[in-house]
Amino acid sequence: MVLYKTPNLKTILLNVFQDGILPYDIEDVLSLLVQKHYLMNKEQFLNYYKNDINQFWRDVASLGFKRDEKKATAESNDINDLKEYPEDNDNDFNIDDFFDSDEFKKRSDAEDIDNDAFKRNVSLIKDYQGINNSNERKNEKLNDICKINQRLVEKIAGKYEKMVRGTCLNIDDLIAFGNHGLLKAIDKFVPDMGYQFSTYATWWIRQSITRGIADESRVIRLPVHLHEKIMKIKNEERQYENEFGAIDASELCKNINMSDDEYWRFKSIAYQFDQITHLETIVGTEGDTELQDLLPITITVGSKSVPPDYMLTPEELFEKKELHDELENTLECLTSREAEVIKLRFAINKPDTMTLEEVGEIFHVTRERIRQIEAKALRKLRHPSKSKKLKDFIKG
Structure with a gap:
């Protein structure tokens, strides 16, 4: 018997969760249902919901049950604290990880922008998600939600402006990436769970902006994991150079838990792809030399940091x-x-x-x-x- 097709779902949940509060982790919920013999196995549940855990929480909320919020109690961090995400999946944001993080309940970027406007978010999103047939009405509601949250997008995008200096991107591109994340947040938000939309949307906006920078800041796209490694190296180099005046590659590699060979190979990749806009620039009278062939390494390398042969000019x-x-x-x-x-x-x-x-x-x-x-x-x-x-x- 498939549990979630039975008409007595509310009764079953009350028998297992008598206080009306379900464990925060979906794995704990499924384990208890299996133990009480209301569910054959976890795969049965996942197949029925097609791995859409959010739909389960919507159904639970509609029946009057709540989710234990004790784990969702801290703040969102800056861009420097964002972890690496999978490379090629646009929907790689894990909502369970989001609620389970130590960052969820901290004051969001939105709180000091316009609290009165944000109070309308939940009601507008409920109206938007409840419209089934009228595309015109749905678009009007969507525009209203986007306008209310536009300052939130602009504020978050402004924090990334330094990252795109010297690339083909500008602040308008970052805002466009952020708006794409906002649309995802509107589509996936569950109003009945009782969370603030602005806090939830902040994660999607940041994820969309960082993905956009990784995908669009270079003429030839680098995989996300390479982009993250290169950004980590550049940040560490900047701090090291400011503190010591020159970079000791061996010491720097110890700080970022990376071998010397990995460091120089990532530097080689960054060197080639960061200069990609100059590939078609010809220098010299012969017409057979490109500017990229003549560009030096742009960092101050200490005397002990000897680059490998593939980093040297001819x-x-x-x-x-x-x-x-x-x-x-x-x-x-x-x-x-x-x-x-x-x-x-x-x-x-x-x-x-x-x-x-x-x-x-x-x-x-x-x-x-x-x-x-x-x-x-x-x-x-x-x-x-x-x-x-x-x-x-x-x-x-």
């Missing part, structure tokens, strides 16, 4: 190879032991420099002996015949 890559070859030729004047000590101490073809003690452990000698070998090798390298070629690579 000129920088050639110079790096030439320096490497010259170093190898110069080190040929040393013994194999001296050359290896120099490479370990100065991180030549090695990931990091090593201390005297660390090198001594490799060669099974004392740190003092390694210091002597290093000093002898450096004296050889300082000879004018050897050092002259290397000095050409030193930038003043």
Whole structure:
């Protein structure tokens, strides 16, 4: 027997939930109904409602039952606190997560705009959702709701204006994205649940704006998860550069729980796609060079942050190879032991420099002996015949 087709739904719910209040979590509701043998299994319920949990709560509200609100008791956060959302599903906003969050009951952006106007939201939305046949009347009600909430959309959109500077988007585009989210909120809002529409709509408006920025701010769209990663890196870089003056990639990666290789690959993607508007700009007299090929990395990179080869321009890559070859030729004047000590101490073809003690452990000698070998090798390298070629690579 399918529970929700029975005419005694109200009686069944009263038998299970005698105080008229259902658990907040739909999983808890279904578990209790299964335990009391009023429902065969949870899949039966989900199939009947076609996974539309909101319709279940509408039916429950229409029968006079309430939902336990104890978990829906905190505030909405800024854009920086929004979590990543699935990549390609326009309806990825999870209403159960919304009500279950610690952010629901905090003062919304709407509260200090026009409380009197917002009091009309619930009644207007009820009227709008109750119109079935007249498209003209439905559109009139929809326009009224949108006008009342337009200042809310504009206020939220204004918080994202800095994010789109330097892109093809402007504040009008953000407001358009926000209005799209407002329309979704109007369509999905359940007036009988007793929540403020402005608080509910704020989530949809923010979700729509952030999705719009991810989809439309570049000529070629990046997947949302890549866009979120790149924005996270840029924010961290900005804070790091303001505090320390230069970016140490290794330390920054530790802060954002990311490997060095991931960091540089995300930087490479951002570098390519953020400059995409310049791809067709030709520079030089030959007509075969594009501006993108000549653009440098736009951040201040610390001396310890060495970018991988794919982040270098052709000129920088050639110079790096030439320096490497010259170093190898110069080190040929040393013994194999001296050359290896120099490479370990100065991180030549090695990931990091090593201390005297660390090198001594490799060669099974004392740190003092390694210091002597290093000093002898450096004296050889300082000879004018050897050092002259290397000095050409030193930038003043």
